[in-house]
């Protein structure tokens with residue numbers, strides 16, 4: 214185990230995660246290599262009356278770590294049990310490593326849009342996956358967890374929320390390939406595509422999981438030319454089994470600028486959402502809704518279309534299907550769509566973003582708010 218205190222070489226790197234808008238300043242960083250290190254860190258925090266914070270990648274950081282920050286990023290073991298179709302991973306493992314290891318056995322995890330996200334943080338928040346409408350939430354597949362409890366004891370439990378997780382065992386699914394990718398539509402098409410996607414999603418089989426993202430692409434050379442400097446509607450599709458092209462045909466017929474739909478190995482599923490793996494500063498919030506009436510689509514367009522008050526990526530996920538039977542936190546069977554906003558802080562600072570989020574979310578008739586998609590600010594259940 215390595216430890217770092219403020220001012221020491223390595224402290225800055227050890228406290229820097231994916232979310233750069235929240236600067237942690239812990240009194241001690243414990244770069245843990247196993248459960249014993251974590252237990253020792255918890256006991257140390259108890260002895261000195263310090264808070265305990267844990268971080269794998271930093272994608273989900275909401276508030277700065279203060280007392281003892283347990284960094285799990287070195288705990289990256291992955292073991293697949295093909296006979297039981299399970300994976301057992303260390304607390305710092307990211308989805309990319311599980312996807313690669315499981316694929317060697319014809320299996321796949323219920324991973325999400327970005328392979329760089331941490332398995333444990335994702336699963337503790339529910340885990341909304343690319344295959345979610347068929348297989349439900351990742352949290353529902355947890356078999357067991359090794360945790361360090363608040364008194365610093367290492368325990369094996371089925372309740373992953375019982376302390377600092379040091380290892381997680383969960384079920385995999387028999388998936389090797391899917392039909393998926395993205396359809397990217399030009400700025401002027403946004404109102405039409407929002408309505409078309411909403412109408413298309415009223416009657417889709419559970420084999421198809423989809424989301425729609427409104428994305429302001431910067432006018433920079435690194436952005437491919439058809440998308441550069443435009444507000445794009447990006448329809449994301451992941452379909453299992455035969456019939457994917459037929460299901461996607463009505464949206465394809467709308468004439469996207471870029472069409473990446475294809476049959477792909479699950480190992481390439483990160484290309485579906487194609488989210489940039491670059492650390493940045495962001496504020497994020499969300500609501501879950503049962504319906505998407507035209508008035509909500511208009512509010513979404515106002516918030517994240519060409520006239521957006523702050524640069525925002527707005528994502529709507531279709532839920533339903535197997536999600537309806539889920540028991541995960543913050544989740545109700547009436548949850549049909551997420552509406553989630555992720556706004557870049559560097560450009561405007563946080564205040565205009567908070568105002569824009571309030572304007573979008575406050576009037577919505579919602580069925581909940583998902584902790585997984587609250588970034589850079591505290592989450593209060595029920596708020």
Ligand SMILES: Cc1cc2nc3c(=O)[nH]c(=O)nc-3n(C[C@H](O)[C@H](O)[C@H](O)COP(=O)(O)OP(=O)(O)OC[C@H]3O[C@@H](n4cnc5c(N)ncnc54)[C@H](O)[C@@H]3O)c2cc1C
Nearest residue numbers: 268269270271272273274325326331334335340341377378
């Ligand atoms: C680009 C991006 C894409 C995303 N895509 C999806 C998606 O498709 N589906 C989805 O469901 N979510 C998604 N998320 C949300 C993501 O699941 C949450 O932000 C999650 O908390 C990230 O976990 P992490 O370990 O990567 O982040 P971290 O910031 O390292 O951890 C987040 C939190 O998880 C808890 N935690 C982490 N490790 C432990 C541990 N060992 N023991 C106890 N608690 C722990 C802590 O509360 C910690 O603050 C995405 C987020 C981003 C930024």
